[in-house]
Amino acid sequence: MSEYILEMYNITKEFPGIRALDNVSFKVKRGEIHALCGENGAGKSTLMKILSGVYPYGTYSGDIFFNGEKLILHSIKDAEKKGIAIIHQELALIKELSVKENIFIGNEPNKNGIVDFDQMYLNAKKILQQFNLDIDPNTLVKNLGVGQQQLVEIAKALSKSASLLILDEPTSSLTEADVEILLKILKKLKENGVTCIYISHKLDEVMEIADTVTVIRDGKTIGTDSAKNLTKEKIISMMVGRELSQLYPREKHFIGEVFFEVRDFNVYDTKIQNRRIVKNVSFKLRKGEILGIAGLIGAGRTELVSSIFGSYPGKWTGDVYLEGKKIIIKNPSDALKYGIAMVPEDRKKEGLISLMSVKENMTISNLENYKKIIGTINENRELLDVKDYIKKINIKTSHFSTQVKNLSGGNQQKVVLAKNLLSKPKILILDEPTRGIDVGAKYEIYKLMFSLAKEGISIIMISSELPEILGISDRIIVMHEGEKKGEFENKNVTQEMIMQCAIGGRSNND
Ligand SMILES: Nc1ncnc2c1ncn2[C@@H]1O[C@H](COP(=O)(O)OP(=O)(O)OP(=O)(O)O)[C@@H](O)[C@H]1O
Numbered sequence: 001m002s003e004y005i006l007e008m009y010n011i012t013k014e015f016p017g018i019r020a021l022d023n024v025s026f027k028v029k030r031g032e033i034h035a036l037c038g039e040n041g042a043g044k045s046t047l048m049k050i051l052s053g054v055y056p057y058g059t060y061s062g063d064i065f066f067n068g069e070k071l072i073l074h075s076i077k078d079a080e081k082k083g084i085a086i087i088h089q090e091l092a093l094i095k096e097l098s099v100k101e102n103i104f105i106g107n108e109p110n111k112n113g114i115v116d117f118d119q120m121y122l123n124a125k126k127i128l129q130q131f132n133l134d135i136d137p138n139t140l141v142k143n144l145g146v147g148q149q150q151l152v153e154i155a156k157a158l159s160k161s162a163s164l165l166i167l168d169e170p171t172s173s174l175t176e177a178d179v180e181i182l183l184k185i186l187k188k189l190k191e192n193g194v195t196c197i198y199i200s201h202k203l204d205e206v207m208e209i210a211d212t213v214t215v216i217r218d219g220k221t222i223g224t225d226s227a228k229n230l231t232k233e234k235i236i237s238m239m240v241g242r243e244l245s246q247l248y249p250r251e252k253h254f255i256g257e258v259f260f261e262v263r264d265f266n267v268y269d270t271k272i273q274n275r276r277i278v279k280n281v282s283f284k285l286r287k288g289e290i291l292g293i294a295g296l297i298g299a300g301r302t303e304l305v306s307s308i309f310g311s312y313p314g315k316w317t318g319d320v321y322l323e324g325k326k327i328i329i330k331n332p333s334d335a336l337k338y339g340i341a342m343v344p345e346d347r348k349k350e351g352l353i354s355l356m357s358v359k360e361n362m363t364i365s366n367l368e369n370y371k372k373i374i375g376t377i378n379e380n381r382e383l384l385d386v387k388d389y390i391k392k393i394n395i396k397t398s399h400f401s402t403q404v405k406n407l408s409g410g411n412q413q414k415v416v417l418a419k420n421l422l423s424k425p426k427i428l429i430l431d432e433p434t435r436g437i438d439v440g441a442k443y444e445i446y447k448l449m450f451s452l453a454k455e456g457i458s459i460i461m462i463s464s465e466l467p468e469i470l471g472i473s474d475r476i477i478v479m480h481e482g483e484k485k486g487e488f489e490n491k492n493v494t495q496e497m498i499m500q501c502a503i504g505g506r507s508n509n510d
Pocket residue numbers: 015016018019020038039040041042043044045046047089396397398405406407408409410411436
């Protein structure tokens with residue numbers, strides 16, 4: 001048998017107006033974990049969709065060999081039969097169904113032609129246990145957190161006893177603890193001889209887990225090398241085609257008076273009465289300041305900012321002051337009226353209308369800005385702004401009228417960002433703004449944040465990446481289990497100090 005389980009040669013795939021893959025070749029050795037890296041829109045998901053039957057034979061050109069045999073797939077089911085399973089970048093579970101039903105959908109165990117739910121329960125339990133996942137198979141998926149949903153998705157793929165498992169950005173919404181669980185599962189699968197293709201923008205993870213790394217850029221293969229010959233810096237320069245001399249383009253900006261203040265915020269659980277997720281949090285924000293909010297996932301950061309913005313679905317109390325005056329924000333449109341915009345963490349749910357175009361998504365909530373005196377929309381100016389932002393943050397799209405659902409995952413996020421920037425806010429709240437975004441585009445987003453700060457816009461940024469918090473913020477607050485545990489000027493503060501605070505260690509207010 002050949003040393004390669006998978007060989008893809010000269011794969012070319014076109015969509016209207018765009019060549020997503022241009023003669024890509026990609027080979028994976030049996031039993032290895034092979035990381036596939038590249039910027040947003042490089043073509044990673046497209047290549048994997050070809051390999052997993054989403055784009056069937058005949059819709060692309062080139063040859064694929066699997067276990068030495070030519071691979072011709074007409075459907076996803078075909079791929080599964082051959083032992084190829086994929087976990088997609090966007091979660092594909094049915095929220096109204098239970099965990100066990102989701103795992104076995106289309107493969108239900110049956111007795112005399114009737115679905116055997118007891119057997120299904122037992123089978124699901126076995127799979128979950130095998131990987132130490134503490135999830136009840138009868139739970140409805142909608143009652144699980146995003147991280148656990150992702151783990152169920154993985155369990156589902158594993159239930160198909162795949163010999164080639166593809167994970168397309170599996171960790172973008174996992175907590176640190178769940179990432180650990182996943183990486184352990186992958187190592188265990190590797191011991192059992194399963195081959196794995198792993199797509200991630202988190203290069204630390206890639207360096208930890210991959211045996212081999214392939215980089216693609218603009219639909220072309222740039223190179224493949226063994227991970228031990230590579231460094232993070234090398235992978236980055238292969239991805240973006242140039243050396244990034246620095247990751248955080250810090251720029252001096254003037255920080256003014258206190259502009260916005262949050263006092264005694266308490267946010268309550270939507271399910272358990274009287275349980276507080278945020279406890280008495282207060283903070284101030286100055287004009288032109290970038291305030292970082294650090295903490296572990298689950299610390300209450302998203303709940304805090306979404307209640308400030310008026311989008312939290314449950315109960316909260318607390319006061320908000322803008323330029324010294326108390327303001328009342330009951331819902332997001334109140335917030336927008338006061339010049340407060342927010343880019344939410346779950347962009348898919350809250351940020352985008354996938355059937356609308358890039359342009360419509362960007363301007364739909366900002367049409368006010370383009371009204372001519374007589375009430376018609378000034379389309380020229382609208383278009384200029386849209387084009388300007390597409391260029392500024394490097395949104396990879398064939399045209400501004402392309403439907404957002406046709407953009408790569410990272411580029412969809414950039415559209416949400418652009419939409420909020422176009423609303424010309426005074427205060428911009430960003431919840432994990434660079435999650436799932438490649439290093440080159442991150443750099444562009446940071447540059448944009450600094451230029452906004454220079455214009456006097458105040459920014460609140462939640463981030464779980466400490467280097468990002470330290471690289472970007474002027475001031476940092478750290479939350480732990482709903483409380484503000486510390487506040488630091490971003491001078492002599494280290495990652496260790498913030499981490500200490502985030503895990504509930506000694507409070508450190510300076
Ligand atoms: N269904 C589609 N219709 C039109 N264009 C598409 C479609 N799917 C992908 N594309 C385009 O093909 C290119 C490659 O997209 P792909 O999703 O493969 O990128 P990716 O490397 O997975 O990026 P990301 O890291 O952002 O997920 C992008 O320019 C994207 O806009």
